[in-house]
Amino acid sequence: MFYREAGDFKTSYAADGQTFPIAFDRWRYMIVVAIGFLAIPLFITEYMANAVLIPFLIWSVIAIGLNILTGYCGQVSLGTGGFMAVGAYACYKFMTGLDVWYVSACEGGANLFFLCTGVATYSVLFELPEFNIAFSVLMGGLTTAAVGLLFGLPSLRIKGFYLAVATLAAQFFLVWLFNKWSWAYNYSASGQINAPTRELLGFEITGPTATAEVKYLFCLTILFLMAWLARNLTRGRLGRSWMAIRDMDIAAEIIGVNPLKAKLSAFAVSSFFVGVGGALFFSVYLGAVEVGEAFGIQKSFLALFMIIIGGLGSIFGSFAGAAFIVLMPVLLKNIMVGGFGWPTDIAAHFEFIILGGLIIFFLIVEPHGLAALWRTLKEKLRLWPFPH
Amino acid sequence: MSLDSSQTMTTPDGRTIGGVVMEMKHITLRFGGVVAIKDISFDIREGEIRAIIGPNGAGKSSMLNVINGFYHPQEGEVWFEGKRRKPMKPHEIAHQGIARTFQNIALFKGMTTLDNIMTGRFTRMKAPWWQQAIWAGPAEREEVANREVVEKIIDFLEIQAIRKTPVGRLPYGLQKRVELGRALGAEPRLLLLDEPMAGMNVEEKEDMSRFILDVNDEFGTTIALIEHDMGVVMDISDRVVVMDYGAKIGDGTPDEVRNNPAVIDAYLGVAHD
Numbered sequence: 175m176f177y178r179e180a181g182d183f184k185t186s187y188a189a190d191g192q193t194f195p196i197a198f199d200r201w202r203y204m205i206v207v208a209i210g211f212l213a214i215p216l217f218i219t220e221y222m223a224n225a226v227l228i229p230f231l232i233w234s235v236i237a238i239g240l241n242i243l244t245g246y247c248g249q250v251s252l253g254t255g256g257f258m259a260v261g262a263y264a265c266y267k268f269m270t271g272l273d274v275w276y277v278s279a280c281e282g283g284a285n286l287f288f289l290c291t292g293v294a295t296y297s298v299l300f301e302l303p304e305f306n307i308a309f310s311v312l313m314g315g316l317t318t319a320a321v322g323l324l325f326g327l328p329s330l331r332i333k334g335f336y337l338a339v340a341t342l343a344a345q346f347f348l349v350w351l352f353n354k355w356s357w358a359y360n361y362s363a364s365g366q367i368n369a370p371t372r373e374l375l376g377f378e379i380t381g382p383t384a385t386a387e388v389k390y391l392f393c394l395t396i397l398f399l400m401a402w403l404a405r406n407l408t409r410g411r412l413g414r415s416w417m418a419i420r421d422m423d424i425a426a427e428i429i430g431v432n433p434l435k436a437k438l439s440a441f442a443v444s445s446f447f448v449g450v451g452g453a454l455f456f457s458v459y460l461g462a463v464e465v466g467e468a469f470g471i472q473k474s475f476l477a478l479f480m481i482i483i484g485g486l487g488s489i490f491g492s493f494a495g496a497a498f499i500v501l502m503p504v505l506l507k508n509i510m511v512g513g514f515g516w517p518t519d520i521a522a523h524f525e526f527i528i529l530g531g532l533i534i535f536f537l538i539v540e541p542h543g544l545a546a547l548w549r550t551l552k553e554k555l556r557l558w559p560f561p562h
Numbered sequence: 563m564s565l566d567s568s569q570t571m572t573t574p575d576g577r578t579i580g581g582v583v584m585e586m587k588h589i590t591l592r593f594g595g596v597v598a599i600k601d602i603s604f605d606i607r608e609g610e611i612r613a614i615i616g617p618n619g620a621g622k623s624s625m626l627n628v629i630n631g632f633y634h635p636q637e638g639e640v641w642f643e644g645k646r647r648k649p650m651k652p653h654e655i656a657h658q659g660i661a662r663t664f665q666n667i668a669l670f671k672g673m674t675t676l677d678n679i680m681t682g683r684f685t686r687m688k689a690p691w692w693q694q695a696i697w698a699g700p701a702e703r704e705e706v707a708n709r710e711v712v713e714k715i716i717d718f719l720e721i722q723a724i725r726k727t728p729v730g731r732l733p734y735g736l737q738k739r740v741e742l743g744r745a746l747g748a749e750p751r752l753l754l755l756d757e758p759m760a761g762m763n764v765e766e767k768e769d770m771s772r773f774i775l776d777v778n779d780e781f782g783t784t785i786a787l788i789e790h791d792m793g794v795v796m797d798i799s800d801r802v803v804v805m806d807y808g809a810k811i812g813d814g815t816p817d818e819v820r821n822n823p824a825v826i827d828a829y830l831g832v833a834h835d
């Protein structure tokens with residue numbers, strides 16, 4: 175009887191509708207938050223932060239985002255990597271002073287709304303100031319929301335497998351775009367983008383000299399806010415309209431849900447999360463990015479694996495999946511390379527085999543992922559030590 | 563019986579029903595070569611229980627689909643609350659106060675009973691998305707106020723015990739009841755029920771009949787329902803439309819319909835001369 179719901183009566187619907195209706199869960203949540211914000215920064219190391227904690231926090235934001243679209247609204251996306259790239263490049267532009275150009279002279283052609291049909295000479299119309307990192311990350315998210323909305327349009331016509339293929343096209347298009355579009359990487363010769371040092375409240379968040387605990391706390395704060403937003407959205411009217419579309423779109427329509435609004439809002443909100451994640455991935459975690467390498471199709475699959483293993487339609491599952499996918503390679507490497515002394519390339523192969531096996535396992539045995547296993551465990555704990 | 567559209571009328575069992583809420587005028591609906599509905603006209607009056615009966619494939623479900631906007635008839639007019647309705651999407655029609663259940667249950671399987679009915683209140687909730695996102699005061703108050711209505715519906719349908727059960731796990735009869743609850747969540751002006759008792763045993767049918775009568779009685783909800791069980795139809799409905807092969811072959815009180823030779827034909831296959 176470790177875990178109990180009995181005796182925990184609610185006297186109002188507000189109390190019953192809260193995020194953690196059971197006192198025990200509420201306590202556990204507060205303790206986890208306190209450890210995250212107060213205890214971990216005291217003994218965080220560079221290795222812990224870069225290998226485990228920061229990627230976990232950022233991937234959690236991304237997994238929540240994809241879960242909103244796929245788990246809550248039922249729209250499969252293979253474009254996560256591309257949307258992360260949009261967040262990263264938009265963030266980069268806002269960090270480094272976004273420049274807007276115009277056609278100052280147009281020879282041998284007509285100048286139609288800034289579009290020259292002849293030989294054009296461009297000049298800078300204006301340049302925005304270099305924004306602080308929090309605002310840049312926010313703009314990364316908002317830009318991605320707009321792009322996501324655009325690529326969500328096909329979902330009004332096509333479903334399931336075909337939609338997945340359409341989002342795959344978005345993935346390849348966006349990576350191609352950021353490879354070719356020199357404006358996006360500020361015309362650098364390498365085609366890479368590098369995060370300059372940027373501060374918030376006097377602390378360096380990005381750049382080579384930013385410290386592990388500051389970067390960690392910045393990501394943790396953003397994740398905390400984003401998870402809170404996601405939780406609120408998914409338990410309210412908008413979230414119910416997403417789930418209604420996911421479960422039975424015809425019935426959703428007859429209770430008044432406009433499928434267009436529900437699907438596009440899911441795309442926009444989801445992309446906002448993924449964009450913020452992509453912006454952090456570039457600016458705080460990697461620091462330097464080459465688009466094909468950092469935001470390729472593998473990232474789309476990784477995010478999808480996270481929500482399948484963690485649990486579709488569950489915020490907690492998004493955390494669990496992100497933790498699992500980030501931690502597993504680190505653990506396996508430590509065991510196989512450090513413990514058994516195997517060569518790293520063999521260990522890497524095993525990593526793939528284990529990941530693949532787990533995905534098949536979850537798809538067949540527990541489609542609701544770690545979140546469902548956790549629920550089952552709680553049910554068992556409630557009865558323990560009596561079997562029934 | 564001649565009816566004036568704005569006048570009330572009294573049924574043989576002494577119930578008063580109001581003016582015309584919805585009127586179908588010369589509706590014809592075709593699917594390629596198949597004529598699902600052939601030039602049908604009928605009305606639905608305030609506060610009545612209006613049954614649509616007929617053999618399988620008669621076009622009854624298609625008629626409900628015309629009413630709530632899934633199908634757009636090639637000919638004919640739909641009048642609602644005294645106005646001719648222009649072609650609308652189903653979700654727009656929902657906002658006009660028309661709710662329904664389906665012949666094959668169409669619940670949100672991944673959601674609990676509570677969430678299903680709460681989702682049914684979609685048209686009744688107004689807080690903008692950004693207020694929901696930060697769970698601002700008005701959004702939270704709206705959520706709580708609507709939860710109270712949902713709890714009343716749960717009590718009314720006697721499904722307190724399955725409040726937090728995902729509906730996919732419920733037995734068939736209870737799923738039908740939850741689907742009724744979801745439609746009631748909208749507090750509809752007009753409630754359409756497509757075979758609410760199909761596949762139920764006698765006891766479940768009795769329960770469902772009682773709920774339908776109570777909804778009509780306590781909330782004054784106007785109901786149009788499709789049903790196969792003639793006994794049930796005769797018991798609970800005020801007026802009956804009979805369809806066969808897409809055409810209307812009878813319209814009137816249960817007694818009138820029961821004695822209509824064309825109806826007897828369609829149901830019993832007895833030849834007349």
Ligand SMILES: Nc1ncnc2c1ncn2[C@@H]1O[C@H](COP(=O)(O)OP(=O)(O)O)[C@@H](O)[C@H]1O
Binds near residue numbers: 597598621624625
């Ligand atoms: N979406 C559709 N496409 C083609 N034919 C349809 C469609 N819906 C209904 N029909 C046809 O219309 C006729 C009436 O069907 P329906 O309204 O479901 O009958 P009922 O509900 O009275 O059993 C049937 O012949 C059916 O095959």
Ligand SMILES: [Mg+2]
Binds near residue numbers: 622623624665
């Ligand atoms: Mg039918």
